[in-house]
Amino acid sequence: VTEYVVRRLLASAVVVWGVVTLTFFLVRVLPGDPAVLSLGVSADAEAVAKLRHAMGLDNPLVVQYGIFLRDAVRGDFGESVYMSQPSATLFLVKLPATLELAVTALVLSVAIALPLGMYAAIRVNTTRDALVGLFTLTAQSMPNFWVGIMLILVFSQTLQLLPTFGRGTWQQTVLPAVAVALPMVALVARLVRTGMLDNLQEDYVRTARAKGLPERAVVNRHIVKNMLIPVVTVVGLQFGSLLAGAVIVEIVFSWPGVGQLTVDAILRRDYPVVAAAVFFISLSFVLVNLAVDIAYAYLDPRIRYG
């Protein structure tokens, strides 16, 4: 397993390098001069030229890339054009807030989706099953940011039960976490329902029932464990979209994570911040995927690494 992990880590490093390099050139190919965007439409050409020089943008692209790589391996992605702080620091300081939101949403969605999906499977083809189906379909079709705004309008502006924005108390976490979790709840609940239904037809379930095990034990001890493998895969793969969802929802709730920072950086062509954001986000992606692969071994001893 150690050898496998080392090999995967090396491959991950290549992936991260590839993504960062691709982004480096992509953002520079996009129209929009960071110096002009920074100084505004009314800036003098001379001031723009000075700023371009200070930002190193007057060098050939290859030279810029060389300098970028040299600094990046030391963890230095350059200073943000707008915030005058190292972009890696800016990003990392805010990352915990985003992770907190994403992980809370993850826990929340699994905690809701597991029982919900199992309930629907046990009550298959009843009105209640159909209601769960309607809910999951609706939840999956609603965009995060819209859900966020609706939650604010209902629970904050009208009912005044929960705060509109910010981070720090559990009350402030509820609405954004729900907004991020909702599509995930829908996805996982559907998956659990299907998994349950498939497993209910399996021979081992019939055997377990024939042994005289109570239905509760059949479900909890046998079915759940078998059903979890595809769920873990999807949850792991979906962690990326959960992060992406968090980034959008953060902006709605003014949650002090990496969302606003990243979106602003892209819109304003703040290259150093884009680079830092892409690096750390892709790094967390490959690490989560690795963790998911390792988790398989514990859930299903048949899976071996080779």
Added chain:
Amino acid sequence: MRTGRCAPVLQVLSLLFALSLLGPGLAGAAPSGTLTVAMARAIETLDPPLSLSIGNWSISMTMFDSLVTVGPDGSLQPMLATRWEVLDPLTWRFTLRRGVRFHDGRSFTSASVKASLDRIIDPATKARQIGYWQSYDRTETPDDYTAIIKTKAPVGNVLSALAVTMMVPPKPSRPLTEKPIGTGPFRFVEWVVDDHLTVEANPDYWQGPPKVAKIVFRSIKEQTTRFSALLAGQVDLIDQILPEQLDRARSASGVAVLQQPTSFIRQLWLSGGRPPFNDNRVRQAVKHAIDTKTIVDSIMQGSAETVDGCLGAKVLGYAKQTPYAYDPGKARALLAEAGFKDGFATELKFGAELYPKQKEIAETIAAQLGEVGIKVKVTPQDQALWVQELLALKWDMEIVGAGSPAGDGDDPLRRLWHSNNKRLTWSSPQLDKLLLDQQAEVDRAKRLRTFADICKLLYTEGPVVYLLNDMEIYGLRDRVTGFVAYPDQLIRLYSVGVK
């Protein structure tokens, strides 16, 4: 030797102002309560000249003071400088206020003026405000309370630039980006990036302590969230209420709405150096064909006003003009006269997300021009692409917005319209000369006359239709007292209190 004409009057006024402040100060009204402000704009930095954002400037102004400041009517008033004189067109002498201390206890002297200006033009500072000081030469400090600012060329807007240039201590012990030290009414407490920035009352402020003990600034970009936070009472003051939120805001209990015309003017630019807009008759036809009143009334719903100048009404250099009457018949006649009896096809580009209602405005313009035979393709763009094509002159028509952040007509007029800056395909030697004249004119009255000539020329010949003057709309909880809105959109909180 010439003396700033309004300096004596302003001195008296400022003395009266200072005395009026002593009253409550002597009565011992200690600062109390916390004011929470949610702004649409981002908080970018703690070091004042590193930002060009009005939101950031508002925050800087709680902790820092400038030599001169702008009043609610747009006039320049003494602040850390008590009086000033123009010694010659390249030399300005400022007499500094005595007894002013920085938050770290050091005295404010001419060395601070020199340090504050020198660092802006030092490339190592990366000051985005550098545009205001392009002609700065040096500051001389004959004594602690006299600062002589020398420029390389005559500069007419020195005072306006000083109004947005915050005074910082020479050689601060820690970088200002980490620990801002100013002479302002509030002291820095903490900044949690993208969450909040807190300042507390400076009990030793030279004008007397402020009314509130603490201000918490938040940047809430999402309009619905900002507005909901105000309605739910989670914040006390917000900016940028949208036209469609106005009715809801007015009917909400415990909330007051304050509308203030700004210096921000949205205008339609025509590519006047290329056919068909190189013919002034075509340009005038467009001016007659657009009904700006309809745009202001039905799209902006009272969150904008029509324009009768080429600058905001409170900006130095404003000169009233007669707007073109909405007259499609005359527009058609002018087009026919110019050889476009059947009209022509053209394209209108604009930054879709830049300002409220851009798309609706563009579509209305297209419809109105369609009435007189000009077929307009409407092309919304994202900010980065928009700026790029605007500056590369890849456009026939553009919606451009420009304000006067320092309350002076030099920015935007010279920067946008002088042919050296290549912002348009159209240029006029006469306009170029007038623009340089006002820049170099240190006599205010002469400068104002030049501005009037510039504006008249833009109205009669310029490839520009002035569309509307945006209003800033603030929402306040009832507990907020003493808030005054300024045309420069800066939020000034020194005399604001909470109940």
